[in-house]
Amino acid sequence: MKTILVVIVALLAGCATPPSKMAGPRPPKVMLTERAFDEISTARTRELAFHALSHIGVPYRYGGASPESGFDCSGLVQYVYARGAGVALPRSTQRLSEVGASVPTDALEPGDLVFFDTLRKPYSHVGIYLGDQRFIHAPTTGGRVELVDMRDRYWQTRYNGARRIDL
Secondary structure, three states: OHHHHHHHHHHHHHHOOOHHHOOOOOOOOOOOOHHHHHHOOOHHHHHHHHHHHOOOOOEEOOOOEEOOOEEOHHHHHHHHHHHHHOOOOOOOHHHHOOOOEEEOHHHOOOOOEEEEOOOOOOOOEEEEEEEOOEEEEOOOOOOEOEEEEOOOHHHHOOEEEEEEOOO
16 A cells, blocks of 8 residues: 555656746736736626636737737737627727727726737737736737736836727
């Protein structure tokens, strides 16, 4: 019996892979807090948030619109809204900035679209706000879908506004 237990422990120990050697999506740099989950009030918004979070680690690809091919920022938003909430949205960031209703920064709610000027052009980048000042987005070539903090100086200085889509 003792020998069997030693063999099982040895086998299980052999299965452990250090995080730096693991394949697949990397963990987010910023975790979604319990407070953020408390902000998600409706079942449909919660489904949208969980669907968005399931794509963390998917590679960025310009023009990408699926987890299999990769995502660019507007492709991620369009995909998540379609699959996570059943809402059809335009494909381009500029067109996304024209749908829904404008939302003041102090009234952001999970599911709102947040826009940034990352290419010296207003509304050139979009993400999905998930609460507690965090949003998910597909960053840039070489990056992966990630959850980031809007309070970071980079995002604060590039913020253009937000839009609310009826769910």
